[in-house]
Amino acid sequence: MIAALNHDSLPPTLNVDRPSPHVDWSAGTVRVLTEPVPWPVTDHPRTAAVSSFGISGTNAHLILQQAPTPSSGSPEPAGRPQHGAELGLPMWPVSARTPAGLAAQAERLHQHLLCHRDLDLADVGYSLGCTRTHHPHRAVVTVPAASPDPRAELLAALQALAAGDPHPQLVQHHLRSASAGKTVFVFPGQGGQYPGMAAELYSRHQVFSRALDECDQALFGWTGWTGWSVGAVVRGEPSAMALERVDVVQPVLFAVMVSLARTLISYGIEPDAVIGHSQGEIAAAYVAGVFTLEQAAKIVALRGAALADLSGTGGWRRCCSALTKWLRGCSPTVTR
Numbered sequence: 001m002i003a004a005l006n007h008d009s010l011p012p013t014l015n016v017d018r019p020s021p022h023v024d025w026s027a028g029t030v031r032v033l034t035e036p037v038p039w040p041v042t043d044h045p046r047t048a049a050v051s052s053f054g055i056s057g058t059n060a061h062l063i064l065q066q067a068p069t070p071s072s073g074s075p076e077p078a079g080r081p082q083h084g085a086e087l088g089l090p091m092w093p094v095s096a097r098t099p100a101g102l103a104a105q106a107e108r109l110h111q112h113l114l115c116h117r118d119l120d121l122a123d124v125g126y127s128l129g130c131t132r133t134h135h136p137h138r139a140v141v142t143v144p145a146a147s148p149d150p151r152a153e154l155l156a157a158l159q160a161l162a163a164g165d166p167h168p169q170l171v172q173h174h175l176r177s178a179s180a181g182k183t184v185f186v187f188p189g190q191g192g193q194y195p196g197m198a199a200e201l202y203s204r205h206q207v208f209s210r211a212l213d214e215c216d217q218a219l220f221g222w223t224g225w226t227g228w229s230v231g232a233v234v235r236g237e238p239s240a241m242a243l244e245r246v247d248v249v250q251p252v253l254f255a256v257m258v259s260l261a262r263t264l265i266s267y268g269i270e271p272d273a274v275i276g277h278s279q280g281e282i283a284a285a286y287v288a289g290v291f292t293l294e295q296a297a298k299i300v301a302l303r304g305a306a307l308a309d310l311s312g313t314g315g316w317r318r319c320c321s322a323l324t325k326w327l328r329g330c331s332p333t334v335t336r
Contacts, residue, residue, distance in 0.1 A: 004215065008038060011036055043066050045138065046066040049063055091140050092125045095134045102161070113151070113158075143169055185264075198256045218294050219300075246307045246308050248304070249303040251304055253279055258293075261283070283300075
C-alpha cells in the first residue's frame, strides 16, 4: 500500500479473477479490485488499512495515510531555515541502558529545556540523534511541524516519559541486539523462471534496472558473440532468445538474482551470510565479494554454454549406466 500511495494507483487483489457471486456487491461501496485503479489525490488524505490474521492467533491491523503536504509558508526573515519545517516531523530521540536510566535521561532533558528556553529545538534533535550513543532502551518524541507550540508538546512528552506514563507523541522501544536473528540471502538454481520474470521490476525500479544493465554488459562479452543479451530476455523483446535454453536461463537468473540482491542492499537489508545452488552459487559468491562482476559473469556464461553442449547428447544417461553396473558389483552392501 505504500507503493500504491507513491504511484497513485490501487493494485488488484491477488489471486482473484472475479468477485464471489455469493456476495451482494451492489448493496454497498465495497468492491474487489480485479485490475489496477487510479487513486487520485483529493482534498482528503488517502487512507488504507492493512490486516494480518495469522494462523497462530496473531491479529494485526495497520492504518496507512498519505503524508501531509509540506508547509509552503514564507521562511523566517532572519537566520538559517528551521530544520523542523524542512523535515515535516521533528524528532527528539532519548536512550539509556535501563528503563530507569531512560526515565532519568528524559527528566534531565526536560529540566535542561526549561532552564534554556533559547535553545533551537532542531539543534537539540540533531544533537540527540547524531552526537550521542544510542543505547538499547530507546524513546523518541515526535511533534508535527504544524503544531502551534512544539516546545510545550516536547516538554509534556518528556515529562510523561520520566513518569512512566504514555503520551500520544511518545514511542518507546527496547533493542534486543543480542537475540536478533541474522539475515541470509539464498540464491536458488533454475526451475522457477517464467516469461516476463522481473520485467515490471526492471521498468519501475531504478536500482534494479541499473544493476541488471551492469550484469547485461558484463555478460555480453560472453553471450554477445551468439547475438543475444540478458536485458532483451528480461524486457521480453520479440527477438530475445528462448528462456527454456540452459545457456540462456542460467545467465538470466544470475543477473536477476544479483539485481535483486543489489535492490535489497540499497534499502539497508544486507546479508550476514549467503548460500546458493547451481548458478545461484556464483551469484552468492559475487555478493559475498569472492568474485568481481566480470569474473562471475564469465563463469556463469561458460557454465551455461558447457551444459548446453552436453544437453541432448545422452552423456548423463551413459553416466547413470556406468554407475548402475558398478553398483551391481557392490550388492548387497549398497542398494538402489
